[in-house]
Amino acid sequence: MKEVYYYEKLSEGKVRCGICPHRCLVTEGKYGLCRVRKNSGGTLFALNYARCAASALDPIEKKPLYHFYPGSTIFSLGALGCSFRCDFCQNWEIAQADAPTVKLAPEQAVQLALEAGRDCIGLAYTYSEPLMWYEYVLDTARLAREQGLKNVVVTNGYINPEPLAALLPYIDALNIDVKAFQPQFYRRLCGGDLEPVLETVKACVEAGCHVELTTLLVTGLNDSPEEITQLVDWVARLDPEIPLHFSRYFPRYKLDLPPTPPESLERAWEIAREKLSYVYLGNITGGKGSSTCCPQCGAVLVDRDGFRVQVRELAGDRCAKCGTRVRIINGRG
Numbered sequence: 001m002k003e004v005y006y007y008e009k010l011s012e013g014k015v016r017c018g019i020c021p022h023r024c025l026v027t028e029g030k031y032g033l034c035r036v037r038k039n040s041g042g043t044l045f046a047l048n049y050a051r052c053a054a055s056a057l058d059p060i061e062k063k064p065l066y067h068f069y070p071g072s073t074i075f076s077l078g079a080l081g082c083s084f085r086c087d088f089c090q091n092w093e094i095a096q097a098d099a100p101t102v103k104l105a106p107e108q109a110v111q112l113a114l115e116a117g118r119d120c121i122g123l124a125y126t127y128s129e130p131l132m133w134y135e136y137v138l139d140t141a142r143l144a145r146e147q148g149l150k151n152v153v154v155t156n157g158y159i160n161p162e163p164l165a166a167l168l169p170y171i172d173a174l175n176i177d178v179k180a181f182q183p184q185f186y187r188r189l190c191g192g193d194l195e196p197v198l199e200t201v202k203a204c205v206e207a208g209c210h211v212e213l214t215t216l217l218v219t220g221l222n223d224s225p226e227e228i229t230q231l232v233d234w235v236a237r238l239d240p241e242i243p244l245h246f247s248r249y250f251p252r253y254k255l256d257l258p259p260t261p262p263e264s265l266e267r268a269w270e271i272a273r274e275k276l277s278y279v280y281l282g283n284i285t286g287g288k289g290s291s292t293c294c295p296q297c298g299a300v301l302v303d304r305d306g307f308r309v310q311v312r313e314l315a316g317d318r319c320a321k322c323g324t325r326v327r328i329i330n331g332r333g
């Protein structure tokens, strides 16, 4: 257990958590909405501190991050707890249920990443919702940075500005879910609000972190051309070089709509490519939207076939064919 880093003590032993926009008011002996913060004797504790529910050495492309050290691996960790209750949760066993956990101190996590092999660039906080693991992620990311490791966060972006500002100096890259572009989708299917997520994306871009976005297209719920256009217009206004991943939904947890038709994904890709330089399709094999091409001349910069990755016409951060500067952080120089 660890005392939560952002909360307020109120009268009669109550506390108000400051980590995410829910700002839960938690009375003595009760839990916040994420189920991993508890008021014990008027102090708010993070119950999931240094408790790890899943870990693996993953390809960086699995996060997905396609423009951050392509072809590398990253030591990935996840904990229990989430600020959302998405009916279509793809990781519900650890986000919404009580999977077993093992103790893993920040120093141990960093050591495991250092020992994970030459291609491992650092630590990814992922699988469920790492911002609900805030205290541990901040402590571990600080240590990892001291050891020259990269820190990656894969998140729903639901966090208040103050804790986010304290975390970002230690974070190199994020993949942030923009789950839909309608506030009612967030309220009805996720139990949260869209606006704070968009603010998080902006803050991460402004802080100079490498940012990629993911939208899980759920059959008939957020895959209309009108909604895709609104999303793409928003991303393009922010920065048209932000990579956007459309991911295919499969029935999971409480939602049993049929999987997203491949045509919906391809239509989204076509719409997005009109305004964005880098658009990808995930959870689907073959077809367009897996390799990275030069937005100027079309040369294949990074060739992907599943998780088999080959860096091709890339020289540092430029296209080796036409010399155009491309938005890829590439450790190979």
Ligand code: SF4
Pocket (backbone or CB within 6 Å): 017, 018, 019, 020, 021, 022, 023, 024, 031, 032, 033, 034, 035, 036, 037, 082, 083, 132
């Ligand atoms: S982090 Fe948990 S306890 Fe804190 S406001 Fe968010 S949901 Fe509530």
